[in-house]
Amino acid sequence: MSAPDLSNAAPPAVAALADVGNRAAPRKGRRLRAFVRNPTFVAGVAILGFFVLLALFAGVLCPGDPQDIVGAPVLWPGEDAEFPLGTDSLGRDVLGRLVYGARASLLVGISAAAIGLAIGMVVGSLAGFFGGWIDGLLTRLIELFQTTPTFLLVVVIVAIREPSLQTIALAIGLASWPTVARLVRAQFRSLRESDFVMAARSLGYSRTRIIVQEILPNALPPVIVAASVMIANAILTEAGLSFLNMRDPNVVSWGGMIGDGRDQLRTAWFLTALPGVAIAFAVLSLNLVGDGLNEILNPRSDQ
Amino acid sequence: MPLLSVRDLHTRYAVGRQVLRAVDGVSFDVAGGETVGLVGESGCGKSTLGKTILRLVPSAEGAIVLDGADITRLRDGALAPHRRRMQMIFQDPFGSLNPRQTIRTVLDTALRVHRLGDRGERARRMSEIVARVGLPADSLDRYPHEFSGGQRQRIGIARALVLNPALIVCDEPVSALDVSIQAQILNLLVDLKRDLGLSYLFISHDLSVVRYFADRVLVMYLGRIVESASHATLWRDPRHPYTRALLAAVPSTDPARKRGAPPIKGELNTTDLPAGCRFSGRCPMAVERCRAEEPALRPVGEGHHAACHFA
Numbered sequence: 001m002s003a004p005d006l007s008n009a010a011p012p013a014v015a016a017l018a019d020v021g022n023r024a025a026p027r028k029g030r031r032l033r034a035f036v037r038n039p040t041f042v043a044g045v046a047i048l049g050f051f052v053l054l055a056l057f058a059g060v061l062c063p064g065d066p067q068d069i070v071g072a073p074v075l076w077p078g079e080d081a082e083f084p085l086g087t088d089s090l091g092r093d094v095l096g097r098l099v100y101g102a103r104a105s106l107l108v109g110i111s112a113a114a115i116g117l118a119i120g121m122v123v124g125s126l127a128g129f130f131g132g133w134i135d136g137l138l139t140r141l142i143e144l145f146q147t148t149p150t151f152l153l154v155v156v157i158v159a160i161r162e163p164s165l166q167t168i169a170l171a172i173g174l175a176s177w178p179t180v181a182r183l184v185r186a187q188f189r190s191l192r193e194s195d196f197v198m199a200a201r202s203l204g205y206s207r208t209r210i211i212v213q214e215i216l217p218n219a220l221p222p223v224i225v226a227a228s229v230m231i232a233n234a235i236l237t238e239a240g241l242s243f244l245n246m247r248d249p250n251v252v253s254w255g256g257m258i259g260d261g262r263d264q265l266r267t268a269w270f271l272t273a274l275p276g277v278a279i280a281f282a283v284l285s286l287n288l289v290g291d292g293l294n295e296i297l298n299p300r301s302d303q
Numbered sequence: 304m305p306l307l308s309v310r311d312l313h314t315r316y317a318v319g320r321q322v323l324r325a326v327d328g329v330s331f332d333v334a335g336g337e338t339v340g341l342v343g344e345s346g347c348g349k350s351t352l353g354k355t356i357l358r359l360v361p362s363a364e365g366a367i368v369l370d371g372a373d374i375t376r377l378r379d380g381a382l383a384p385h386r387r388r389m390q391m392i393f394q395d396p397f398g399s400l401n402p403r404q405t406i407r408t409v410l411d412t413a414l415r416v417h418r419l420g421d422r423g424e425r426a427r428r429m430s431e432i433v434a435r436v437g438l439p440a441d442s443l444d445r446y447p448h449e450f451s452g453g454q455r456q457r458i459g460i461a462r463a464l465v466l467n468p469a470l471i472v473c474d475e476p477v478s479a480l481d482v483s484i485q486a487q488i489l490n491l492l493v494d495l496k497r498d499l500g501l502s503y504l505f506i507s508h509d510l511s512v513v514r515y516f517a518d519r520v521l522v523m524y525l526g527r528i529v530e531s532a533s534h535a536t537l538w539r540d541p542r543h544p545y546t547r548a549l550l551a552a553v554p555s556t557d558p559a560r561k562r563g564a565p566p567i568k569g570e571l572n573t574t575d576l577p578a579g580c581r582f583s584g585r586c587p588m589a590v591e592r593c594r595a596e597e598p599a600l601r602p603v604g605e606g607h608h609a610a611c612h613f614a
Contacts, residue, residue, distance in 0.1 A: 195393040199459075200401075202389075204358050204387065205412070205461070206379070214401055218403060
């Protein structure tokens with residue numbers, strides 16, 4: 001790139017050409033429109049929102065304990081108006097159990113993802129920011145966890161402790177953090193060399209401030225995308241555990257319903273199919289949200 | 304006492320198994336109020352030198368003395384007060400600003416980190432600095448992406464100025480900008496220097512920009528300074544064949560003037576340095592002695608140094 005021969009140029013005359021910025025639309029408005037216009041994202045949010053509402057208002061929608069025996073066993077959907085989705089082998093309301101199951105599944109999914117995100121972000125940012133032997137040590141740790149099959153690890157942790165909802169969430173969180181850690185580490189490695197981080201260092205900012213205030217906000221978009229998929233995976237893992245009877249006996253969950261319905265698979269398939277459909281839609285919605293977020297937050301599609 | 308004094312500075316990077324000597328024994332001074340131009344082609348180590356001086360990349364050997372204090376090995380905490388005295392303006396007006404911070408956050412954080420002033424004083428300082436670099440008054444609460452390239456570079460300058468430094472390292476501050484904007488930014492830098500008594504270390508590969516700007520010019524080749532002179536002397540009487548080649552490559556505004564010395568060929572090989580003079584492989588004047596014996600930077604005139612056996 002060549003510059004004008006400035007020794008001859010009359011500076012004030014050139015300066016009259018003001019660099020009028022082509023002002024872009026405010027960021028927030030543009031983001032919001034991008035969200036609304038993305039059909040994948042809207043579909044995902046709609047389905048997910050439905051499940052969230054079910055979980056929040058379970059007590060209002062279906063008053064009474066979902067564990068109570070309220071009717072005749074194995075009523076088919078539509079057979080009795082009082083139980084629109086029928087009853088299970090013990091005569092418990094399937095609709096009520098599905099609604100309360102949304103609560104358990106989302107709770108486990110979100111808390112497991114939160115635990116995984118917290119650990120992954122701390123490990124990933126430390127490894128990516130400091131590099132050197134810290135990175136070497138933490139990367140080995142990440143690899144150690146990644147080479148262990150996730151589900152097996154969860155089963156072992158839950159088997160050691162009581163199979164309560166908290167233990168299950170903790171176990172899934174402990175098994176799922178390496179993905180986040182790798183993602184955050186890669187982001188930090190590239191961002192720590194960026195000019196705005198150099199500028200922050202030359203301004204004398206502390207390392208903590210640079211990590212938290214300068215790098216982390218810019219490292220988040222792929223992590224947010226990963227988070228929605230993590231919730232989905234946690235829901236699936238919880239369903240798998242419940243199916244294997246490693247579940248909190250006092251809590252209704254979709255996986256547990258499938259496990260209970262297993263014995264009646266040939267005679268009353270709806271007992272397994274209905275919670276199965278619920279899991280499928282919940283996981284699908286979270287993946288759609290993840291895909292939509294990926295498209296929206298991707299810097300290349302930002303302009 | 305010079306404002307900045309650099310003595311035998313070395314910066315090395317590991318590239319695979321090889322060692323890249325990006326800065327390889329550089330010494331120079333910058334006096335208060337002086338603008339020193341640093342020129343050289345891409346990859347010669349000029350940006351690394353700038354970042355090493357600012358303690359943004361670690362140095363391997365040598366000394367960086369700012370205001371008489373050796374800052375070469377100071378730890379973060381002890382370095383912080385010295386950071387205020389020297390700042391940097393970056394090449395890329397897009398990558399050098401955090402996209403998630405408003406201009407107010409950028410400037411206010413710097414002031415708060417250095418505990419400069421209460422809330423009112425900081426607000427006053429920020430509006431003053433925004434006006435000084437020629438940004439509209441309502442810029443403070445906007446994000447970098449709402450500005451054009453030239454305006455972003457003004458934000459970068461505001462950030463560099465907010466702590467009231469004595470020395471600013473300008474790393475190719477205009478080479479990413481449109482030609483019409485380049486002149487505006489250079490004029491702004493000249494005005495700021497005059498009004499605030501700043502010193503600049505002005506890094507550029509563009510000799511016409513340096514010529515307009517610098518009091519003294521350092522020519523860098525493969526991590527070493529090969530010639531240093533006042534800008535008038537350098538243009539009138541370049542001694543190093545590399546400097547001559549660089550000057551010959553500057554396009555002239557006079558169509559009658561033909562290009563002089565043949566432009567040099569090849570590219571920089573930064574990891575595999577030749578024995579003897581580093582420039583010998585590309586030098587049109589190279590003889591046997593050049594390939595065996597490395598020339599030292601020696602005085603060749605009043606305030607004029609060159610590292611060539613024939614200078």
